[in-house]
Amino acid sequence: VPQGGNTGLVGAQIPDQTGSQLIVSLSRLNKIRNLSADGRTMGVEAGVTLQQINEAAEDADLLFPLSIASRGSCQLGGFLSTNAGGTAVLTYGNARDMVLGLEVVLADGTLWNGLNRLRKNNTGYDLKHLFIGGEGTLGIITAAELKLFDPPQGKSTAFAGMVDIDKVHQLFRAAKSQAGRGLVAFEFIPRIGIEFVLKHGAETRDPLSEPHNWYVLLEITSEQSDQSADEMMQSVLASALENGAIDDAVIAQSEDQSSQFWYVRDIMSEVQRPEGGSIKHDIAVPVAELPTYLPEAMALVRRLVPGCRPVPFGHYGDGNVHFNISQPIGMEKAAFLDHWDEVSHQVHDLTVSVGGTFSAEHGVGALKRASMLKYKDPVELQLMAKIKQTLDPQGILNPGKLLPDQ
Amino acid sequence: VPQGGNTGLVGAQIPDQTGSQLIVSLSRLNKIRNLSADGRTMGVEAGVTLQQINEAAEDADLLFPLSIASRGSCQLGGFLSTNAGGTAVLTYGNARDMVLGLEVVLADGTLWNGLNRLRKNNTGYDLKHLFIGGEGTLGIITAAELKLFDPPQGKSTAFAGMVDIDKVHQLFRAAKSQAGRGLVAFEFIPRIGIEFVLKHGAETRDPLSEPHNWYVLLEITSEQSDQSADEMMQSVLASALENGAIDDAVIAQSEDQSSQFWYVRDIMSEVQRPEGGSIKHDIAVPVAELPTYLPEAMALVRRLVPGCRPVPFGHYGDGNVHFNISQPIGMEKAAFLDHWDEVSHQVHDLTVSVGGTFSAEHGVGALKRASMLKYKDPVELQLMAKIKQTLDPQGILNPGKLLPDQ
Numbered sequence: 001v002p003q004g005g006n007t008g009l010v011g012a013q014i015p016d017q018t019g020s021q022l023i024v025s026l027s028r029l030n031k032i033r034n035l036s037a038d039g040r041t042m043g044v045e046a047g048v049t050l051q052q053i054n055e056a057a058e059d060a061d062l063l064f065p066l067s068i069a070s071r072g073s074c075q076l077g078g079f080l081s082t083n084a085g086g087t088a089v090l091t092y093g094n095a096r097d098m099v100l101g102l103e104v105v106l107a108d109g110t111l112w113n114g115l116n117r118l119r120k121n122n123t124g125y126d127l128k129h130l131f132i133g134g135e136g137t138l139g140i141i142t143a144a145e146l147k148l149f150d151p152p153q154g155k156s157t158a159f160a161g162m163v164d165i166d167k168v169h170q171l172f173r174a175a176k177s178q179a180g181r182g183l184v185a186f187e188f189i190p191r192i193g194i195e196f197v198l199k200h201g202a203e204t205r206d207p208l209s210e211p212h213n214w215y216v217l218l219e220i221t222s223e224q225s226d227q228s229a230d231e232m233m234q235s236v237l238a239s240a241l242e243n244g245a246i247d248d249a250v251i252a253q254s255e256d257q258s259s260q261f262w263y264v265r266d267i268m269s270e271v272q273r274p275e276g277g278s279i280k281h282d283i284a285v286p287v288a289e290l291p292t293y294l295p296e297a298m299a300l301v302r303r304l305v306p307g308c309r310p311v312p313f314g315h316y317g318d319g320n321v322h323f324n325i326s327q328p329i330g331m332e333k334a335a336f337l338d339h340w341d342e343v344s345h346q347v348h349d350l351t352v353s354v355g356g357t358f359s360a361e362h363g364v365g366a367l368k369r370a371s372m373l374k375y376k377d378p379v380e381l382q383l384m385a386k387i388k389q390t391l392d393p394q395g396i397l398n399p400g401k402l403l404p405d406q
Numbered sequence: 407v408p409q410g411g412n413t414g415l416v417g418a419q420i421p422d423q424t425g426s427q428l429i430v431s432l433s434r435l436n437k438i439r440n441l442s443a444d445g446r447t448m449g450v451e452a453g454v455t456l457q458q459i460n461e462a463a464e465d466a467d468l469l470f471p472l473s474i475a476s477r478g479s480c481q482l483g484g485f486l487s488t489n490a491g492g493t494a495v496l497t498y499g500n501a502r503d504m505v506l507g508l509e510v511v512l513a514d515g516t517l518w519n520g521l522n523r524l525r526k527n528n529t530g531y532d533l534k535h536l537f538i539g540g541e542g543t544l545g546i547i548t549a550a551e552l553k554l555f556d557p558p559q560g561k562s563t564a565f566a567g568m569v570d571i572d573k574v575h576q577l578f579r580a581a582k583s584q585a586g587r588g589l590v591a592f593e594f595i596p597r598i599g600i601e602f603v604l605k606h607g608a609e610t611r612d613p614l615s616e617p618h619n620w621y622v623l624l625e626i627t628s629e630q631s632d633q634s635a636d637e638m639m640q641s642v643l644a645s646a647l648e649n650g651a652i653d654d655a656v657i658a659q660s661e662d663q664s665s666q667f668w669y670v671r672d673i674m675s676e677v678q679r680p681e682g683g684s685i686k687h688d689i690a691v692p693v694a695e696l697p698t699y700l701p702e703a704m705a706l707v708r709r710l711v712p713g714c715r716p717v718p719f720g721h722y723g724d725g726n727v728h729f730n731i732s733q734p735i736g737m738e739k740a741a742f743l744d745h746w747d748e749v750s751h752q753v754h755d756l757t758v759s760v761g762g763t764f765s766a767e768h769g770v771g772a773l774k775r776a777s778m779l780k781y782k783d784p785v786e787l788q789l790m791a792k793i794k795q796t797l798d799p800q801g802i803l804n805p806g807k808l809l810p811d812q
Contacts, residue, residue: 038579038694039725061583085526094526097503112785118690119724120491120500120766122539123774123782124808125790129535133528150586173444177467180556181587182629223588224634232630284524288444318525319445360526368529376529379518383797384531390796391789402530 001398002026002136004047004075008082009282010365012135012401021399026077029142032056040148041100041117046077046141053146062148065092069266077141083133085361087265090176090317091184091221092149094361095132101145102128107138107392117145130387135363136398138391152182152221156229157258158237160249161212168214169291170245172316175218175236182232185219186317187265192326193313196271197264207264208248216246216316217265219258268313268322275309275326277333279340281347285356287319293354294321300346301325305339320360323347348375364402373404407804408432408542410453410481414488415688416771418541418807427805432483435548438462446554447506447523452483452547459552469557471498475672483547489539491767493671496582496723497590497627498555500767501538507551508534513544513798523551536793541769542804544797558588558627562635563664564643566655567618574620575697576651578722581624581642588638591625592723593671598732599719602677603670613670614654622652622722623671625664674719674728681715681732683739685746687753691762693725699760700727706752707731711745726766729753754781770808779810 002024003013015021026046032053033043037060044053050071057064066079068086080102084095092098101116114128131139162168168188175183191213197204207215220236222229233251240246252258272278279301285293298310307328314322325343327336348358348371358371372381381404388395388403408430409419421427432452438459439449443466450459456477463470472485474492486508490501498504507522520534537545568574574594581589597619603610613621626642628635639657646652658664678684685707691699704716713734720728731749733742754764754777764777778787787810794801794809 036692036694038575039692040582041692083528083532085528089525093503096532097499106785106789110785112789113783114786117692117761118763118766119495119693120690120721120726121763122489122491122767122769123763123765124539124770124778124786125544125793126489126502126535126539127786127789127793129532133530133532138531150583152586169444176446177556180558180629222630223586223628224630224638228630228634284526286442286445286447286523287525288442315526320526355523357524357527357529359529360524361528363528364530372530377519379512379516380520380530380533383512383518383533386796387531387533387793390792 002077002081002140004078005049005070005073007070007074008078008365009362010359010367012082012363012365012398013078014366016400024140026075026140026142033143035060036117037062039117042146042148043115043143044076044146045143047075050074050079057148061151063151064098064146065149066095066098076144080132080141080144081134081136082363085315085318085320087185087187087315089315090186091181096129098147099128099132099144100147102131102141103143104131104139104141107394107397112139115143115145133363135365135402137388137402138397140397153224154222154226154229155219155258156226156233157217157219157252157261158233158249159207159261160216160218160237160240160246161208161210162214162216162246164213165291165294167245168216168316171216171240172287174240174245176317178236179220179232182220182222182229183218183317184221185217187217187314188316189215189217189265189268189313190311192309193268193311194264196275196311197267200271200274201267204264207261208250210248212247217261272311272324272326277327277336279325279337279343281323281344282360282362283323283347283351283356283358284318284320284360285351285354287317289354289356290316290319293350297323297347297350300350301343304343304346305336307331308336366401369402369404408483408487408546410484411455411476411479413476413480414484414771415768416765416773418488418769418771418804419484420772422806430546432481432548439549441466442523443468445523448552448554449521449549450482450552451549453481456480456485463554467557468554470504470552471555472501472504475675482550486538486547486550487540487542488769491721491724491726493591493593493721495721496592497587502535504553505534505538505550506553508537508547509549510537510545510547513800513803518545521549521551539769541771541808543794543808544803546803559630560628560632560635561625561664562632562639563623563625563658563667564639564655565613565667566622566624566643566646566652567614567616568620568622568652570619571697571700573651574622574722577622577646578693580646580651582723584642585626585638588626588628588635589624589723590627591623593623593720594722595621595623595671595674595719596717598715599674599717600670602681602717603673606677606680607670607673610670613667614656616654618653623667678717678730678732683733683742685731685743685749687729687750688766688768689729689753689757689762689764690724690726690766691757691760693723695760695762696722696725699756703729703753703756706756707749710749710752711742713737714742772807775808775810
């Protein structure tokens, strides 16, 4: 059972209860091996944290754009094995898209040196993609060659408030088509999420003067300057105000204010904890489906557990919603959590029925194996089982993870 | 032997001489199945040409950015099976990076529906990457869900002339760090290439008033406007003129002039034909190596065949050089081409010795299987052979391609 920073959310890095499983810690593989400023590449060992990688890139005036809340402790081996997503996927893609090559220990102990540094190398099957997102079930990643990017020259962050999901969608369409790949982040939060922040967050305040049903945190970057990013942001927001997509908006006037906006988004999971039990989903649907899917999913869970409080938030632009549900006020936490399986099944059924997935960025691990069996195409499951059998015939690599029992 | 537009350059789409192989033409799978403007996705069958895809995206005010010379006839199944590259890789990546999902016929006739449209979907191994670049040896791609992009709002194209490869590199560094992901193309051409264009191209003229040893065609795009793209270009070129990286440059003043610049680049292969025999390589090295690699490689081939005329050109920014060598003037074509293996081996030896590859974007096919055996890591070759054995146990899918005889 390979383990890095132990920040995974689906139990992929945790041994079972039998006492017969062994944790292989990668934490002492903690070196940055090389960095080529011209080539925009960095060779990194499995135990280096995301934050160390971010900082090493910055030191070279470059950018490693993966942005997830656990950056201080999550490690390369883990964030590649789960193909982490985060808040900059619109522009930069998932962790998978930031990798050029891998070094992997195979099931028989052989070391595969696939540390390719080239942007173009069409010499046979691109094997790295089996191990990225493979959750340690096909091999143990020991190092990677990462792509680095040029940091944008300017940035503009804004908070906008609107009346319903249709308006969120309208703003998304406008921002995406006006700012193009400059639109790095488009995160959404419901009013109840803001209320939780105000109640449980330290030194927070309402981002807009009046309350709104929904909020969007958006960030636009420019290859030219802050001023140019602000111009794009102003143009997006001005037209959205004019055509009624948004009711109010504020553009951060300083790096401090931008950080305050992001802080509200970043503590969204944490502030749900004091509100009692929370049933959580990491779903994604095609982004065009969100305006119908979200009200339907919220109505569904309210029918299942009257009084429950849906707090859907997250990466609207990717169609990726952290569809969390806080317990009804006054209910026993345990009684609420007893509904987990029933609620989850129905939410996932609805999600998959509109072309969505039951795990967008967290992976499968130990927790979502039953959903694999229920929702994945049997042909695909069989292909996965064959690949597993080929690369790990004895089943010694992270047993009981990712693949369902068949 | 799956075959699309039959434009491949390594013989992957061509049956052997035995008469026992069957071509599976995908040309009649020629429908665009769906297009989601909000989701930036397009569902396309294998026989649709790249140009049809480019145009369908444009009709929806979106962009499918793959840009290769054969766009009029190459088909989806082919450009995915070879993981095509082209002239916009700096910003958009290779064909692989533009795919969300695949539909594939497996060796036993089963259809795998992996037509994922989600930007985030971490539910098991990402199998599509085996078939992309798999040259039809693991399954036959019948359709794909493609990513679409937002077209930039502005573009600036320029031609620059300089004295040596060090200066080409200096300009690349400056352009990349100033324009960031706005730098879409950075293509280089030697003087002899321009001379071939002037001699054999229709209605062409010298792009700059004086001759230069090396030329760069660069394109910068902006999310804001043409004016903003031009400003970035002017700033890059002005500082390069000032610090002596370039001797002259001209920015296209119209779409027509931009097309003229690109025409010079696009006919680079074609104008080598009237010059007699040409020994060709599709190599890539880490871009930081190019300033030492290129002079060394040119000296090497001149030693091997005195009087030969190297015409290295192509995707400097990706480290991907089409290292073509025109025959000495007056030599018999056949006599020159007799040197192919000797020259190729030595060029590839040099390339691999600096961390490069013997096939950057054309693939392996039938022509480069011996190089697979010579240059690829044995562990990696064995992994590939195992995957092939697992997915095509009878070896009926494109036999004799990609994998070396072992």
